[in-house]
Amino acid sequence: MSGYEQLSISELKEQLAQLEGVYEGYKSRNLKLDMSRGKPCPEQLDLSMGMLDLVSSKDTLKASDGMDCRNYGGVDGLPEMKVLFARLLEVDTGEIMIGGSSSLNLMHDMIARAMLLGVYGSEVPWGKLPVVKFLCPSPGYDRHFAICELFQIEMIVIDMQHDGPDMDTIERLVREDEAIKGIWCVPKYSNPDGITYSDEVVDRLAAMPTKAADFRIIWDDAYIVHHLTDQPDLLKNMLAACKKAGNPDRALMFASTSKITFSGSGIAAMAASAANLGFIRKQLSIQTIGPDKINQLRHIRFLPDLEHIQVHMAKQAALIRPKFDSVLSKLEAELGDKHLATWNKPNGGYFISLNTMDGCAKAVVSKAAEAGVTLTQAGATYPYGQDPRDRNIRIAPTYPTLPELESAIDVLCLCVQMVSISKLLSEKP
Amino acid sequence: MSGYEQLSISELKEQLAQLEGVYEGYKSRNLKLDMSRGKPCPEQLDLSMGMLDLVSSKDTLKASDGMDCRNYGGVDGLPEMKVLFARLLEVDTGEIMIGGSSSLNLMHDMIARAMLLGVYGSEVPWGKLPVVKFLCPSPGYDRHFAICELFQIEMIVIDMQHDGPDMDTIERLVREDEAIKGIWCVPKYSNPDGITYSDEVVDRLAAMPTKAADFRIIWDDAYIVHHLTDQPDLLKNMLAACKKAGNPDRALMFASTSKITFSGSGIAAMAASAANLGFIRKQLSIQTIGPDKINQLRHIRFLPDLEHIQVHMAKQAALIRPKFDSVLSKLEAELGDKHLATWNKPNGGYFISLNTMDGCAKAVVSKAAEAGVTLTQAGATYPYGQDPRDRNIRIAPTYPTLPELESAIDVLCLCVQMVSISKLLSEKP
Incomplete structure (x- = not known):
């Protein structure tokens, strides 16, 4: 027919x-x-049930550095959990910060803090500017867009192509418009298109001149190990690309175990330059005394390395x-x-x-x-x-x-x- | 001598x-x-070790409403956890919202959102005003003050007296100064004085005329059940007092199990008028898909009611x-x-x-x-x-x-x- x-x-x-x-x-x-x-x-979810038995009343609940995971402290995560996420995201352990259970929460808070206080290197908090704009490769993730809408960040639709967002348009816009402070990316198996950004797109995003000195790439690597075939897509490392291009502070990478272990009770992490993390850590230590370390312990025992994942x-x-x-x-x-x-x-x-x-x-x-x-x-x-x-x-x-x-x-x-x-x-x- | x-x-x-x-x-x-x-x-901390065994791989991990606690959802907590905190804080279940593991985090985010978006009833976000001030009964909790400092909220020292902060000064200041948007209170066994606010102080805080229509009492009930003697102090309910005084939206109450179960892995909650919570819930649903429900399940099984607590x-x-x-x-x-x-x-x-x-x-x-x-x-x-x-x-x-x-x-x-x-x-x- x-x-x-x-x-x-x-x-x-x-x-x-x-x-x-x-x-x-x-x-x-x-x-x-x-x-x-x-x-x-x-x-x-049943696949992760065994994790629940790996922390019990018979344990000492000590982290690798001796910290009692039941007590206060450890604002940016257990050392062993940083090692795991550093390997997962292919960065140094000094470039990793462990959050609570939700990477969405980390991204929301990142934007909220940028509005209130700016990011590392900002001259003024974004919220003090007359207008803030974000590039939104579309179709994309509705919850990213909702964060922009909440904070009245103007969204610019960027067409998705077969290997990532339309880079010609992006390069033209960010070169000219100082109000464009960032871009949302789900770079691997993108939501919803399932597209993985090509090396060329990664390199162009990392290297493009931006009018805003404090431009940020929100790199939501939500499906980092979520392959459906034996020939998984390969994604070039954005943090390394930014470093190489001379823009070491441009990328903020996010990942979580939400769709690896339990969706509401996973472990979220952020990767960025040490300068970015240092800036954020100070603010973070005022927001919280630390995330749930016992759940980190549970996770690291269940998934001790990349092979287990x-x-x-x-x-x-x-x-x-x-x-x-x-x-x-x-x-x-x-x-x-x-x-x-x-x-x-x-x-x-x-x-x-x-x-x-x-x-x-x-x-x-x-x-x-x-x-x-x-x-x-x-x-x-x-x-x-x-x-x-x-x-x-x-x-x-x-x-x-x-x-x-x-x-x-x-x-x-x-x-x-x-x-x-x-x-x-x-x-x- | x-x-x-x-x-x-x-x-x-x-x-x-x-x-x-x-x-x-x-x-x-x-x-x-x-x-x-x-x-x-x-x-x-050892006293709570048994809790770790109450959720295991043999469980179904279903909440009282049938929700699968392992999956996404439940942005403001399990119904049974709301019941527990409602009893603890002596409010209706519709006046309770369950957060992650840290009430400090809830308070920080409350202030951050107020700066960015205002609170329920605000005409403008606090951050758009030339100056925002908070009353700080002192000596007080350093982490409260750090939140104000982070967001450049001007702090006014209020002397602590034997039954709470100096109400004469407070009433005079809030009546005259529209920039005063709130007050930090640790009303029971205060940090560090161990003072519990008298009924009169509670009633005066609830009823005092404030120039700012969106004035908020941050009621950090951190030591709500943390008695040292058999004659515990009694604290009048602030939410009820505000309701009675015709200021139902004035109080935002916070509590957690951080110093009941595990300090880094407890359950935090907020109590406020349904109007306040409705306003916050919309923003919260953009920040996160929901807090760790498995940890809530663990807690409610360990501490099913006030008697157990x-x-x-x-x-x-x-x-x-x-x-x-x-x-x-x-x-x-x-x-x-x-x-x-x-x-x-x-x-x-x-x-x-x-x-x-x-x-x-x-x-x-x-x-x-x-x-x-x-x-x-x-x-x-x-x-x-x-x-x-x-x-x-x-x-x-x-x-x-x-x-x-x-x-x-x-x-x-x-x-x-x-x-x-x-x-x-x-x-x-």
Whole structure:
């Protein structure tokens, strides 16, 4: 079967009627399927249950430096946890700071502090400037954009290309506009596109001249070890690239074990130049006496090194790869030759990004919701919730069971076709 | 022996020489004793070790509402944890929000958000005003003052009296000055004085007219169940008092289990009007997807209700009361009749507050340090680290062992006498 655009009005109407019949069938099943957020499924979480037994009342709970993990202290983490994250992020241990359980929280606080006090090297706090702008490669992570919106940081949409954000535009903008203070990046298996930034993009981001002397790259390496295949994407190290380019303080890197161990109870970390960390540590020591060290101990015993993490993540991949495969094969079977939508085939991460014809995403998401299938709100992957082409839909396959997922994708594909035909019909002369 | 002030110069000199001999003896012992922070001792922490076994790989880790505590969600805490803190703080469950592990962190973030975005009812963010001031009952908690200093909030010293801060001064200031946006309070077993605010103070704080419509009382109930005797102090409920006085949004109450279970790995909570919490919850949901729910589960299983907390805290008191008693009896024995210093006898909390003669605290702390006894820096209990009378010394008896503590107090008493005599000698005609 060829693309719908070649069909006549009556053929389209016939097709639509058929699809509506199937859709009504799904509606009568009273489905309640949620694919809105990138949450691990229970089976993924089960893989970390053994960690809970590694700290017990029989322990001494001492860190490698002798610190009693039950008491106050250790504002930026246990030495052994710094070593682990330093290896994970390929930086020196002096370039690592361990936070609480949420890297989102670290990033939020980073921006909040920049607004109130500036970053290392700022002449004035960002919040004292008439306007602060951030570059937002889009589609992107809605929670990044929400932080900017909260603090009234103006967001500039940057198109995502196959190897990262549109660097020509970025270089032009940051060279001219002093108000642009940073850029949000999910550089590996990006949310939602699953794109990994190329070496060239990393190098250009690291080296580009910026009008703002205190420009920062928020490098959210959320899916650093979250591969789906045996040929994982490789990402060039941003901190090293910045150092080499003579901009050692430009990159702020973030990672966490939220999608390695437990989503609400992991360990988050930040990597940056020693100068950046020194500046932040002073402020941090006023915010808190220290993060939960017992949970760090639990984690380091469960995942003492990179090899353990790799083995653990391979088990996670084995659980969720069939879900990604199922979504992809269904999309191919239902939409493959109809020229109604395109989608990515990620090597890792948590999402499949689907682009409908322009102007259809909102209607598709709303129609799916009517049939009991909750997708991420259309537009959510763009700043201010506004997808300029109204076409991007983020599919989060990890949480539902395989049968649930299959039903949900069936409904989604139906809705894409129905909305697309309606659009084609409305455009026919 | 009567007060030193009645001795002649030669008698004083003789006394000083004697004391110096003893002091040199201590110095030669190369002591290394730390009484600088209010940290629980290992034996106190041991009391909570059983908690670590209450969440294990055999569990389902479900909250009372069925939520999987291992996954994302639950931005303001488990329902059962809200119930516990609601009982502890004597408020409704709708007036409770559970945070991470640190109430200091909650307070810091509260002030940071107020600076960036204002509080519920603010016309402008505090940070947009030319000046923001806070009232600081002093001596007080140095970490409160550090938050103000970080955000350049001007601190106004308010004298502590026997039943709380000087209310006459407070009422006069807040009535006239719109820039005064709040007050720091440790209302029960205050840090460092061990004073509990009287009902009258609570009512006056709740009812006083303030020029700033968005004035806030930061009510840090850090020692809410931290009694040292069987006749605990009673504190009137501030949230209820504010409600009754027609200022329902004035109070922001904080508490944590940091000094109940584990100091770095406890559960923190905030209590406030539903309007305040609604306002904060929106911002909080952008800062984090939620705090560590597994640790909440662990805590609620260990301390399911107030009765368990009371029993647990009685065990803590049994461990640290002898330390307080030892300090007090040594102070009495060494300084009791010499008119050189005064000190409080707290019914709870973590400190004994010692006031030397004016102008002696810094010298005493420095002399003690020379002999290997680290005390909280003199001045730390005042805004900007400046004790206007240079007389307050905070003694933290909980962490050292009893023999360590005895040596440390011996040294302290020696230093108080030596410094006082030097001062008396310098003032003699």
